[in-house]
Amino acid sequence: MAEETKILVLGPTGAIGRHIVWASVKAGHPTFTLVRKNAVAIPKPTLITAANPESKEQLLESYQKSGVTLLEGDINDHASLVKAIKQVDVVICAAGRLLIEDQVKIIAAIKEAGNVKKFFPSEFGLDVDRHDALEPVREVFEEKAKIRRLVEEAGIPYTYLCCHAFTGYFMRNLSQLDTTVPPRDKVYIQGDGNVKGAYITEADVGTYTVKAAADSRTLNKAFHIRLPKNYLTFNEVVSLWEKKIGKTLERIYVPEEKVIEQIKG
Numbered sequence: 001m002a003e004e005t006k007i008l009v010l011g012p013t014g015a016i017g018r019h020i021v022w023a024s025v026k027a028g029h030p031t032f033t034l035v036r037k038n039a040v041a042i043p044k045p046t047l048i049t050a051a052n053p054e055s056k057e058q059l060l061e062s063y064q065k066s067g068v069t070l071l072e073g074d075i076n077d078h079a080s081l082v083k084a085i086k087q088v089d090v091v092i093c094a095a096g097r098l099l100i101e102d103q104v105k106i107i108a109a110i111k112e113a114g115n116v117k118k119f120f121p122s123e124f125g126l127d128v129d130r131h132d133a134l135e136p137v138r139e140v141f142e143e144k145a146k147i148r149r150l151v152e153e154a155g156i157p158y159t160y161l162c163c164h165a166f167t168g169y170f171m172r173n174l175s176q177l178d179t180t181v182p183p184r185d186k187v188y189i190q191g192d193g194n195v196k197g198a199y200i201t202e203a204d205v206g207t208y209t210v211k212a213a214a215d216s217r218t219l220n221k222a223f224h225i226r227l228p229k230n231y232l233t234f235n236e237v238v239s240l241w242e243k244k245i246g247k248t249l250e251r252i253y254v255p256e257e258k259v260i261e262q263i264k265g
């Protein structure tokens with residue numbers, strides 16, 4: 001599997017799916033997408049770029065202009081799934097958290113099609129076999145782990161793409177509650193702020209996912225992305241922001257018990 005890997009992206013209009021589509025196009029792979037029939041307008045993203053155009057219609061139009069094959073279908077429509085899967089080598093699912101369990105339908109379709117060289121179930125987060133979480137995230141981890149086991153039982157070749165925090169989700173407001181912009185006066189820091197996290201842009205997730213799709217070394221493995229310069233404690237992240245705005249913020253440390261209380265709330 002190298003240059004001419006045919007890639008199907010399920011969930012190509014989603015937050016991460018669109019970056020995988022563009023990375024696949026950029027890498028020169030024949031790229032296929034499964035698109036639901038009724039194009040629904042998606043909320044306007046904060047930042048409008050080629051990867052985040054204004055509407056779903058515009059996104060699909062730009063895919064088409066870039067040579068992406070748009071296949072009409074739905075994860076709940078078995079025939080459309082099988083038909084799409086039969087045309088490709090690699091299936092990358094970027095479905096959102098509400099569809100994690102529904103991936104049993106993709107597993108069934110891949111089994112029936114019988115041609116897939118690698119399947120990426122929707123993961124794109126911490127390695128669910130190695131990490132625990134509090135509710136409500138725990139439930140998502142359990143669902144993702146369950147899908148892993150079903151993929152393995154079915155004998156489907158796979159790669160589990162593991163990364164940590166998308167910058168689009170966590171950095172745009174510096175992980176502050178109840179605000180959409182980063183703080184300019186005081187910043188709340190969970191715990192002592194000294195635990196390291198691996199931050200990654202959605203575009204980089206797309207790039208490395210596509211690299212992993214065409215690389216035989218990732219076969220039947222959990223593939224972890226951790227970019228050394230983006231592996232930072234939260235205190236280090238705050239310092240970077242302070243340097244950028246030329247201002248020192250008041251740092252308010254929230255003890256672990258309080259964080260747990262807030263999550264429950």
Ligand SMILES: NC(=O)c1ccc[n+]([C@@H]2O[C@H](COP(=O)([O-])OP(=O)(O)OC[C@H]3O[C@@H](n4cnc5c(N)ncnc54)[C@H](OP(=O)(O)O)[C@@H]3O)[C@@H](O)[C@H]2O)c1
Nearest residue numbers: 011012013014015016036074075096122124125164165166
């Ligand atoms: N590490 C992190 O920081 C982080 C952050 C967020 C998410 N994630 C993970 O990334 C993965 C993707 O999440 P996301 O937030 O990018 O997803 P999302 O934005 O909710 O995108 C969902 C995609 O699935 C499509 N879809 C929905 N129902 C469908 C159906 N019945 N048939 C076919 N397609 C359907 C949607 O298409 P329509 O346009 O038709 O609705 C859309 O393209 C998840 O595993 C999530 O846990 C990780």
